[in-house]
Amino acid sequence: MLLRYLQVSRCGGNSASVALQCRRTISSSSIPRNEVPFGLKPPGSGGDSFEWYSDELKKRKRKADYKRRQHGQSFLDHLVVTVRGGTGGAGAAAFVPMKSSSLGPPSGGNGGSGGDIYLVTSPHITSLASVAKRIRAGNGLNGQGSYKHGKRGTDTIIQVPIGTVIKEVSRETEAQKLQRDEAALDMDDEERERAKRARIFIKHPTGEITDDDYYQAERLLAKEARAMGLHEAAQAAQKIEMDIEKPIEKPILIAAGGRGGLGNPHFMDTANPQRPPRLASRGSTPPTITLAMELKLIADVGLVGFPNAGKSTILRALTGRRAEVADYSFTTLNPQVGVVRVMDDGTWRSDIKEGDVITETWREREVEQQSRDSYEEVERKKDRTSEEKTIERIRFTMSDNPGLLPLASENYGLGHSFLRSIERSVALVYVLDMTRPSPAEDLATLEHELEVYKTGLADKAMMVVLNKADEVSEETGRLRLAELQNAIQDLQKKGQQLELVTVSAKYGLGVNKVVASLADFIEAERAKAKAAAAAELADESL
Ligand SMILES: Nc1nc2c(ncn2[C@@H]2O[C@H](COP(=O)(O)OP(=O)(O)OP(=O)(O)O)[C@@H](O)[C@H]2O)c(=O)[nH]1
Numbered sequence: 001m002l003l004r005y006l007q008v009s010r011c012g013g014n015s016a017s018v019a020l021q022c023r024r025t026i027s028s029s030s031i032p033r034n035e036v037p038f039g040l041k042p043p044g045s046g047g048d049s050f051e052w053y054s055d056e057l058k059k060r061k062r063k064a065d066y067k068r069r070q071h072g073q074s075f076l077d078h079l080v081v082t083v084r085g086g087t088g089g090a091g092a093a094a095f096v097p098m099k100s101s102s103l104g105p106p107s108g109g110n111g112g113s114g115g116d117i118y119l120v121t122s123p124h125i126t127s128l129a130s131v132a133k134r135i136r137a138g139n140g141l142n143g144q145g146s147y148k149h150g151k152r153g154t155d156t157i158i159q160v161p162i163g164t165v166i167k168e169v170s171r172e173t174e175a176q177k178l179q180r181d182e183a184a185l186d187m188d189d190e191e192r193e194r195a196k197r198a199r200i201f202i203k204h205p206t207g208e209i210t211d212d213d214y215y216q217a218e219r220l221l222a223k224e225a226r227a228m229g230l231h232e233a234a235q236a237a238q239k240i241e242m243d244i245e246k247p248i249e250k251p252i253l254i255a256a257g258g259r260g261g262l263g264n265p266h267f268m269d270t271a272n273p274q275r276p277p278r279l280a281s282r283g284s285t286p287p288t289i290t291l292a293m294e295l296k297l298i299a300d301v302g303l304v305g306f307p308n309a310g311k312s313t314i315l316r317a318l319t320g321r322r323a324e325v326a327d328y329s330f331t332t333l334n335p336q337v338g339v340v341r342v343m344d345d346g347t348w349r350s351d352i353k354e355g356d357v358i359t360e361t362w363r364e365r366e367v368e369q370q371s372r373d374s375y376e377e378v379e380r381k382k383d384r385t386s387e388e389k390t391i392e393r394i395r396f397t398m399s400d401n402p403g404l405l406p407l408a409s410e411n412y413g414l415g416h417s418f419l420r421s422i423e424r425s426v427a428l429v430y431v432l433d434m435t436r437p438s439p440a441e442d443l444a445t446l447e448h449e450l451e452v453y454k455t456g457l458a459d460k461a462m463m464v465v466l467n468k469a470d471e472v473s474e475e476t477g478r479l480r481l482a483e484l485q486n487a488i489q490d491l492q493k494k495g496q497q498l499e500l501v502t503v504s505a506k507y508g509l510g511v512n513k514v515v516a517s518l519a520d521f522i523e524a525e526r527a528k529a530k531a532a533a534a535a536e537l538a539d540e541s542l
Pocket residue numbers: 305306307308309310311312313314324325326327328329330331332333358359360401402403404467468469470471503504505506507
């Protein structure tokens with residue numbers, strides 16, 4: 001049979017204690033640059049350099065992203081957004097109409113405050129594509145005569161996926177912005193004072209407003225700001241820094257709206273009540289905050305491998321997720337996540353049935369088209385529903401990533417740009433292609449690339465899946481397997497634990513071992529995390 005040498009070997013050791021010794025020493029320059037390592041041959045002559053290959057990948061990624069955007073399904077994993085709460089509405093300067101020409105009592109209403117901006121998580125989105133780059137809340141409405149207060153501005157809610165990391169880049173208050181603008185305008189002191197008053201106050205059209213009126217009104221506003229501790233609150237405003245790992249239960253306030261302005265009754269001169277208050281204040285504009293958002297998809301298990309190794313095929317075999325599979329490299333250009341549902345009888349739930357062959361997506365579509373609603377297909381569907389009786393033991397997520405290239409650390413191919421999505425995975429699985437000349441060397445290169453990206457990341461690897469076992473002759477297979485086993489044993493001596501499983505993902509052979517080991521590993525890790533959380537809670541309550 002195809003997989004005569006299909007076997008599992010386990011290497012042991014305490015990875016944490018000797019983690020540092022595990023650093024790969026392979027130099028990236030040892031990889032020949034003029035070699036086209038994975039399948040795809042460029043058209044015409046002279047296009048077989050590593051550089052060509054790497055540039056081609058970048059081009060494809062740009063093209064794919066462009067196409068996705070055209071279809072309104074762009075995948076975005078980092079974004080810079082500016083947010084600002086709504087501006088408060090202005091207070092009104094109005095008086096109760098009188099029969100005589102004199103002004104009645106002041107009757108201007110206050111402006112409504114600006115709307116706030118809140119953050120929530122949504123389980124339905126998996127990218128930052130739906131987040132606008134410029135987010136504003138509604139402005140408060142102006143106050144009116146007859147003591148009518150303005151309506152509050154509408155709030156805005158930002159929805160982000162779980163796994164988003166948010167950092168404040170800058171915060172510019174309205175005063176700072178004005179200072180910048182005024183410096184550019186080169187105004188003298190008097191002009192500046194006039195401009196400032198126009199920004200703060202609204203004037204009633206009748207009568208003269210003296211410097212003394214302004215002075216009194218400014219004093220009143222300053223007094224009120226002091227009483228409300230506005231200045232201190234602005235000083236103490238915490239920089240936004242969030243790492244959203246769990247669903248947000250209560251919306252988080254990101255940017256508060258500005259305060260509404262005061263109507264003219266507030267500016268009555270108590271010492272001189274005969275003098276009609278002709279000033280009302282405008283609402284305040286909150287600071288503009290620039291935020292950097294980054295999405296780190298949190299999958300329990302991350303698949304890492306060279307292009308064309310069969311990562312997407314494995315994801316499909318285990319999760320049924322329709323990841324694109326094709327007979328060329330760089331089919332996957334963005335990380336994909338699927339859910340592995342393991343039943344108590346050791347089987348796992350996916351659309352893939354025993355005996356199914358996971359082949360290239362286009363071929364599969366053809367077969368599907370032919371068999372649609374055929375007798376077998378109807379039977380298959382029936383079969384699936386009858387299986388719902390088994391009980392689920394554990395559920396974990398798995399991410400398929402774009403292929404990693406040797407020299408990714410030197411920004412070849414997609415570089416390391418997508419590795420951030422596996423950083424927080426509990427376990428990493430190397431996927432190696434058995435048809436390549438030396439899977440052992442490939443393993444060393446992959447480990448090296450992970451370590452260059454982030455020291456210690458390679459220690460998260462717990463399994464090596466040697467794929468395409470059906471494709472090589474028995475003799476070649478045995479040689480490559482032996483070489484890989486030696487490499488893994490060397491790692492074992494340095495403390496790295498790696499389980500080796502040989503599979504043919506396409507034909508679904510050997511993958512049950514992958515599922516079983518991953519399920520055990522994730523279960524144990526979750527139990528550890530739970531115990532650690534309980535211990536922490538106990539510590540806190542002491
Ligand atoms: N013979 C054989 N072919 C396989 C096996 N697994 C995957 N393939 C084939 O290998 C090719 C690449 O498979 P993919 O799953 O797209 O590989 P990938 O690692 O996701 O590739 P990228 O997305 O480009 O990084 C496809 O033609 C698959 O049909 C296997 O076990 N045996």
